[in-house]
Amino acid sequence: MPTPDSNPNIIVTVDVVLFTLRDKKLHLVLMRRPNEPFAGQWALPGGYVHRLEDADSLAAALRVLRSKTGIAPPYLEQLYSFADGARDPRGWSVSLSYFALVDEAVLTNAQAAAPGFDLVEVNAVPRLSFDHNRIFEVALKRLRDKSAYSTLPCYLLSEQFTFAQVHETYEHVMGVALDKSAFRRKLAEMDVLEECKGQRVGGAHRPAQLFRVKADLANRLRLLDRPLALHSLAS
Amino acid sequence: MPTPDSNPNIIVTVDVVLFTLRDKKLHLVLMRRPNEPFAGQWALPGGYVHRLEDADSLAAALRVLRSKTGIAPPYLEQLYSFADGARDPRGWSVSLSYFALVDEAVLTNAQAAAPGFDLVEVNAVPRLSFDHNRIFEVALKRLRDKSAYSTLPCYLLSEQFTFAQVHETYEHVMGVALDKSAFRRKLAEMDVLEECKGQRVGGAHRPAQLFRVKADLANRLRLLDRPLALHSLAS
DNA sequence: TTAATAGTGTCTTTCAGACACTATTCA
DNA sequence: TGAATAGTGTCTGAAAGACACTATTAA
Numbered sequence: 001m002p003t004p005d006s007n008p009n010i011i012v013t014v015d016v017v018l019f020t021l022r023d024k025k026l027h028l029v030l031m032r033r034p035n036e037p038f039a040g041q042w043a044l045p046g047g048y049v050h051r052l053e054d055a056d057s058l059a060a061a062l063r064v065l066r067s068k069t070g071i072a073p074p075y076l077e078q079l080y081s082f083a084d085g086a087r088d089p090r091g092w093s094v095s096l097s098y099f100a101l102v103d104e105a106v107l108t109n110a111q112a113a114a115p116g117f118d119l120v121e122v123n124a125v126p127r128l129s130f131d132h133n134r135i136f137e138v139a140l141k142r143l144r145d146k147s148a149y150s151t152l153p154c155y156l157l158s159e160q161f162t163f164a165q166v167h168e169t170y171e172h173v174m175g176v177a178l179d180k181s182a183f184r185r186k187l188a189e190m191d192v193l194e195e196c197k198g199q200r201v202g203g204a205h206r207p208a209q210l211f212r213v214k215a216d217l218a219n220r221l222r223l224l225d226r227p228l229a230l231h232s233l234a235s
Numbered sequence: 236m237p238t239p240d241s242n243p244n245i246i247v248t249v250d251v252v253l254f255t256l257r258d259k260k261l262h263l264v265l266m267r268r269p270n271e272p273f274a275g276q277w278a279l280p281g282g283y284v285h286r287l288e289d290a291d292s293l294a295a296a297l298r299v300l301r302s303k304t305g306i307a308p309p310y311l312e313q314l315y316s317f318a319d320g321a322r323d324p325r326g327w328s329v330s331l332s333y334f335a336l337v338d339e340a341v342l343t344n345a346q347a348a349a350p351g352f353d354l355v356e357v358n359a360v361p362r363l364s365f366d367h368n369r370i371f372e373v374a375l376k377r378l379r380d381k382s383a384y385s386t387l388p389c390y391l392l393s394e395q396f397t398f399a400q401v402h403e404t405y406e407h408v409m410g411v412a413l414d415k416s417a418f419r420r421k422l423a424e425m426d427v428l429e430e431c432k433g434q435r436v437g438g439a440h441r442p443a444q445l446f447r448v449k450a451d452l453a454n455r456l457r458l459l460d461r462p463l464a465l466h467s468l469a470s
Numbered sequence: 471t472t473a474a475t476a477g478t479g480t481c482t483t484t485c486a487g488a489c490a491c492t493a494t495t496c497a
Numbered sequence: 498t499g500a501a502t503a504g505t506g507t508c509t510g511a512a513a514g515a516c517a518c519t520a521t522t523a524a
Contacts, residue, residue: 010286012245012318012329047319051245051327056319081316081331083247083284084291092286094247094329096316164503181505182486205502206494226461226485399476414514416478421513439519440475461512 004024011093014060015046015132017139018073018100018108021156022119024172026143028136029107030128031117039127044136045069045117046095048142063096069117070110073100075155075170075221079139087131095130099139101155148227151192154213154220160196162208163187170228180226188223241280245329249295250361250367252374253308253335255342257354257392259407263371264304264342264361266352272324273364279371280304280352281330296333304352305345308335310390310456314374320364330365333376336390347356382408383462389448395431397443398422406464411454413463425457 008203012140018029033043045068052154057074066069076098083094107119120126127133147153153169187193196210213220253264265347268278280303282295289295293311300306311333318329355361357375362368382388388404402418422428431445448455 010245010247010284012247026519049245049327051320054320056321057316057329060318078315080313081329083294083331085286085289085297086291092284094292094331096318096329130380162503179487179489180503181489184504185486201495202495202502206504208503228486397476414516415476416480416516417513419477436522437475439473439523441477443476463513 003209009213010090010135011088011090012096013045013046013093014057014064014096014098015135016061016065016076016077017044017101017136018065018071018102018107019156020102020104021169021172022104022107024168026122026173027119027141028048028122028125029117030120030125031068033129041129042126042132044131044132049096058098060096061100065100066081068147069107070114071102071106073102073155075101075152079135079142082131082135088100095135096221097139099142101143103138103156104159105158106207136180144174149224151190151220151222154192157213157233160210160212161197162210164208166193166211174228175199183228186228190224192220192222214217244326246323247284247331248281248282248328249292249299249331249333250279251280251296251300251333251335252371253300253304253306253337253342254316254357254374254378254391255337255339255354256337256407257339258403259403261357261375261408263357263360263374263397264352266303268364273311276364277361277367278364279367281470284331287422292331293333295331296335298389300335304342305349306337306341308337310336310387312372314370317370319457320323325327329336330370332370332374334377336378336387338391338393340393361364379409384459386425386455386457389427391443392448395433395445395447397435397445399443401428401446408464421459421463427455 020027029045030042033039033041045064047064047068049057049060050063054063057078061076062072065073079097079099081094081096084195085092087093087095111117111119125133125136128136130147143152147170153173154166156169156173157165163184166187167178167180170183171178192214193211194214196212199207200210201207255346257264264280265277266280268274268276278469280299282299282303284292284295285298289298291311297307300308312335314332314334316329316331320327322330324330342354346354360368360371363371378387382405386410389401391404391408392400398419401422402413402415405418406413427449428446429449433445435444435445438440
């Protein structure tokens, strides 16, 4: 039941943790805040929900990402909502947080077209505005956990890729070494990839088969019954 | 960056899907809405976030549950946030949704002390206000999925219980038959239960050992590396 | 001694993990 | 033919699934 205290003036924002893989390291997009509070400090791309423009929070996240980075990520999932009276100095606030994945090439192009954001390695994240460090930590954990039982890391790959690249991507995202043979079996059984008949070299060795995500997959996310190996040590 | 459209007047509520197990069936708490919109219709227990009273959204969920049902559930987890311009006729709104579990005895006592809510079997949920049917569906899926790889269903048990009760609870929550022997092995390996030296009868048969959740577990939620069996058919 | 439920033992199948082996290219 | 990476075959051990078997009680 409404009370005088009820509700007006709660701040509602969306914030997005956008990951990519660059130089075999997981990175995320950060930018300097243009306005107070925390003007000039690092933050996740984010902004107010616009009641008139945004049909829902997913649309708000897409709009914010488009306006701040020019990117429309192939994967965007609601992460968690951080909502309390202390995270924003302006008052009680809600951050509807999302996490997203993109191919590095897309990100590099976007950055050339519209600078204004940076890529930071996940092990070198600076102090961020608000509670964005916490949001980032939750996103990283979710990405790693979910990668163990899904095809999530495929969203970090470009159109065509070799088996070795998929393998590497999983290893770098999860931070563990995965047996090549066992991983191949799993990947085959997931049945998300198809061969491209083109080959590829890489130097003085047997050329690798190129793959792509199956065209008939509306969505390349597949969940596994059992997680991938977690026993091996970090590579 | 703030715009004229920015933010004021977005409605922020918490809604809780509170589950329990009664008569071997999963139930949830519903109540009739006292006010417009949807006055008199079924809805999840929920209410506005109160900026001055609620430190954060978890506190808001606890307050709402306490005030509407008198219950302080042993398990309460953020489920998802439903946020769009269409779910509430009053305007753009956010539902910070939670799901919770309680022992049926607690619920029955609470209901005796403060009527005003009902228990409804999950297969007989009526049409609910707002998008509460969808919230309920997401909560049910989360409960079932998570039960397969955690000790979540233990929160539905009373202080002491037999192995058969734990087994039954898992089966009813997940909606599948679980092999007794395999389940016992898993449960032992999870290492969350300890024997109570009291026995218990049930009629003309060998009495069952009573168990309780280990006292030294701050929290009875344990996650498994691998999910429980999902092959058997519904019981 | 039988009915009923509690609880154990064990065989089979599946699959991850390890790792050796073959294949194909360029220099 | 050797170096390098691609890709396959197969053995082993751990754990799930199935299910039969023993245990203990009251009537």
